[in-house]
Amino acid sequence: MAVQTEALMTTTVTNRRPGPSRLAARAVAAAPLVAVLFLLPLKSDTFGHVAAYAAIFVMVGLSMNVLTGYTGQISLGHQAFVGLGALTAANVVSTGVTPADPFTFAIGMLTAAAAAGAAALLLGAVALRIRGLYLALVTLVFGSVFADAIFTLPSLNGHEAGVSAYRPTFISSEYRYYLFALAMVAICYYIDVRVRKSKVGRGLVALRDNELVAAAFGVDVLRYKLLGFTISGAMAGLAGGVFAFWSQEFSDKDFTAIAGFNLALTFVVVVVVGGLANRGGVMGAGAFFALVSPISPLLQWVADKTHWGTYYGNNKFYIANVIGAVLLLQTVILNPGGLGQVIRPFARWFAGHPFTLHDPDGDAGVGAMEGSSVRA
């Protein structure tokens, strides 16, 4: 048994750099993926529009991944950070009827991330003192209160009419905006990787698994948890900024009341179904739930091919609920590793390892939440 494990580890290490033929195999396998990623959204404006929406969901998924996957804290109020980012970006850039100029636009994105990061820091400071399941409750109430109390301020939501947010001319087409959103995804991805691979990430995961032990080993509980909250909030804020210019308007109605509640739950569904602490899975789940959401015409298109078109059109919000709920339940009950666990062998193969269904360091999934810091 021990020998087997050792042998396997050796092969893993020696095969880190695949030869030319292996590289070619991976390139061939990656080609359809790249085609879907870059060519499909080029097909029409609708395709580009939906693809950018999926990119925004992927960003929120990564943000939830830092918070829930690495710090083990479930957030039922993440729509507040996304909304705050959207509100800040739209109000800071304040385009009126003309396209934003690139410089103001960049400032808008940065302030969106900063504002949401600050809000998350604030919530984190309070949340640190609240134990167990109660924290989930606080994030839930925080989300709805924050949205309903601040987003509905007449001076911030354009006096109920919405704040317009026209894109700068160089990314005004749907496809170009999608590429911009992809670039933002890349930034979030990079931050996620850096967080996980650095001292901070190891500290956070140690905290998640056992706070007392981590503290005994010198992890600064206060600082690390606050850092986790802030990074997650800032990423969600950036996603919100991208969202505001995606819909070319900030409207408080996207984030308040039942719409906000639905959004918050969808984000939880994304991160759980994706597989907590599993970046690839969460990104896949984010894109999937954006594509089956009522905003996307994908399912409508499928339904139109059969005779279910009208039925789907009338019930798409409820159908999205059912899809999310069924996948969430099957994940927590039957498949705690989520989508990440399923795609992990392929992801590892792409990273240069030999293909194997055996998973030497498969991690977490829903198990990420079983750490002591959130155990009631």
Added chain:
Amino acid sequence: MHEAVLGATQFSVQINFLSPLINGIANGAAYGLLGLGLVLLYKSNRIFNFAQGEFATVGAIVTYVFYSGTGVLPKLPFFVAVPIGLLASVGIALLTERLVIRPMFNRAKVILVVGTVGVALLLIGVEGLLPYPKTQSLPTISDVLKVQPFIGRVDGIPILYQDLAKLAMLVVLAVGAFYFFRYTRTGTAILAVSQDATAARVVGISVERISLISWGIAGLLGGVAGVLLAVPPQGTVTPGAFTGTTLTVAFAAAVLGGMTSLPGAFVGGLSLGLIEAFANVDASFVPGLNHVHSGQAELAVFAVLLAVLLFRPRGLLGSET
């Protein structure tokens, strides 16, 4: 012109105390009714049940479709339709226990909570796909008894029979559940399981049966809340009617009263209803705000929740956190 008349007293806000008092108690009864089920499941299973609002909606919907005779269903008298609705709520709660909670018995509580979130989402979706008129309401007690809707007026404000019924039901259920836990064998067994499942098993309590019973009771409490709350003017049988906002406040109410105290759900519910009602003061003296800003009441709720959790986590009447 209004401002000119008020002149120097522009900033002194005139508050009518009676109307928020009556509104607050009526809303508070709703929070208390939903809160009872939340407290019961926290007391017995140590989890927050985010599906409680949908247990209520299911009860209200099933009662409605039988009462109004939707589709092929028979049109039944109100007092026959209600038990069917309550049975549906209990059935959904038992199914939740059997299919979602039972397979995850030994997992961390937070994952069970995510499971209940999934149940809530699923129920909202399935309710939405059912063919019935979604904007309708159940009849009030006075509609059913064919009497005038209010018992009398206090200072011109009508006191509704429906509100009295909510309040009475809340008191009866809170007291009843309190005695159930204190004096019956099953009630004591539920508490024993929540304190130490293994030890309870050792003395011969079936942990599985107890879990099923506590979820069944929670479903019944949810159904009662749904039937009493899905009435005009605000209440409807819309999918997710109680999950969006009411459930959030009900949670805060249950925390304020103490998550482990059934009378606490009553006290917390009424207190939070009153706090909310009195927080809706005229805010036009703050620049940039409407007459009454929609977020005021919610901010008050959040402030109360945080204050309780930070300074008195066991709540007003709770014995432990």
